[in-house]
Amino acid sequence: MPTSSDSRPAGDPPPRPDSLTGQPLPGDAGRPPPVLRLQEVAAGYGAAAIVSGVSISAGPGEVVSVIGPNGAGKSTLLKAVTGRLPVMTGTVTFGSRDITNMRGHRLARMGLGFVPQTKDVFDTLTVTENLEMGGYLLTKPQLTARIEAVLSTFPALAEMRSRTASKLSGGERKMLAIARVLMLEPAVLVLDEPTSNLSPDLSRAVLRDQVRRLADSGTAVLLVEQKAFEALGVSDWAYILVAGRIEIAGPASEIVARPDIRQVFLGQSVQDATPGSPAHDLNSSPRPS
Ligand SMILES: Nc1ncnc2c1ncn2[C@@H]1O[C@H](COP(=O)(O)OP(=O)(O)OP(=O)(O)O)[C@@H](O)[C@H]1O
Numbered sequence: 001m002p003t004s005s006d007s008r009p010a011g012d013p014p015p016r017p018d019s020l021t022g023q024p025l026p027g028d029a030g031r032p033p034p035v036l037r038l039q040e041v042a043a044g045y046g047a048a049a050i051v052s053g054v055s056i057s058a059g060p061g062e063v064v065s066v067i068g069p070n071g072a073g074k075s076t077l078l079k080a081v082t083g084r085l086p087v088m089t090g091t092v093t094f095g096s097r098d099i100t101n102m103r104g105h106r107l108a109r110m111g112l113g114f115v116p117q118t119k120d121v122f123d124t125l126t127v128t129e130n131l132e133m134g135g136y137l138l139t140k141p142q143l144t145a146r147i148e149a150v151l152s153t154f155p156a157l158a159e160m161r162s163r164t165a166s167k168l169s170g171g172e173r174k175m176l177a178i179a180r181v182l183m184l185e186p187a188v189l190v191l192d193e194p195t196s197n198l199s200p201d202l203s204r205a206v207l208r209d210q211v212r213r214l215a216d217s218g219t220a221v222l223l224v225e226q227k228a229f230e231a232l233g234v235s236d237w238a239y240i241l242v243a244g245r246i247e248i249a250g251p252a253s254e255i256v257a258r259p260d261i262r263q264v265f266l267g268q269s270v271q272d273a274t275p276g277s278p279a280h281d282l283n284s285s286p287r288p289s
């Protein structure tokens with residue numbers, strides 16, 4: 001259980017998602033019981049709430065997307081979930097444990113990994129050193145084994161173990177950021193725009209080959225993306241965040257198939273919805289009025 005203690009001895013892996021005990025949510029028929037759950041969360045900067053009334057969840061094996069235009073509050077929401085910003089009202093639970101306003105390092109110990117939108121790796125450290133930082137709770141033999149395991153899923157990184165992170169390409173850097181967080185085998189992985197600054201082809205590769213595969217291995221993935229259609233394509237469930245509030249929630253396949261939602265919330269007509277078209281990126285569309 002992730003709920004018994006956040007002070008696991010060094011080397012103990014976080015609990016796997018199937019040991020978590022969230023309750024199924026009304027209106028979420030067919031979804032796994034949530035491992036990460038937000039209820040009526042408000043968060044922002046100073047006294048001003050940027051997001052409010054946000055109730056979302058993610059269960060083991062799911063990719064759950066939060067999509068929305070620039071400035072909608074996506075990063076603000078993730079920062080609050082992962083202890084970088086205060087939750088003003090509402091609750092965040094991990095399994096059956098209340099983790100509202102718990103700090104990031106405690107969450108990492110419990111099995112909640114976060115890849116932020118920026119500052120996602122240590123620029124001056126090598127690939128291997130970044131991975132060692134990510135596995136800071138592990139014993140030396142475990143660290144060595146885990147680095148090999150993580151690098152086996154990122155063969156491109158394995159070729160450049162001693163390269164300094166600042167010298168990696170955008171795609172390699174993002175892979176390292178994800179790999180670093182995977183060092184502790186998180187039950188929940190929170191990703192803030194893993195495809196930002198990546199080419200369309202690389203974006204699709206990261207989402208399909210890395211993000212989807214992680215969920216298929218049992219991880220609950222909460223994904224924030226501006227590349228709405230690419231994100232929906234690998235997601236099980238999706239929420240559309242507009243001006244700090246969840247406007248739409250539902251199966252990703254249904255959201256992407258609804259022309260009215262596409263036009264109003266995703267700023268895209270059905271005809272536009274071809275991969276690689278400029279309108280494919282939500283950020284290139286006007287905000288809904
Ligand atoms: N440190 C800060 N202090 C005050 N306001 C902030 C701060 N960071 C973000 N904001 C404001 O909060 C709002 C939401 O920003 P946020 O970064 O959460 O949006 P986002 O949906 O992640 O956008 P993007 O898609 O561009 O990453 C914006 O109006 C932004 O200007």
Ligand SMILES: [Mg+2]
Pocket residue numbers: 074075076117192
């Ligand atoms: Mg953001």
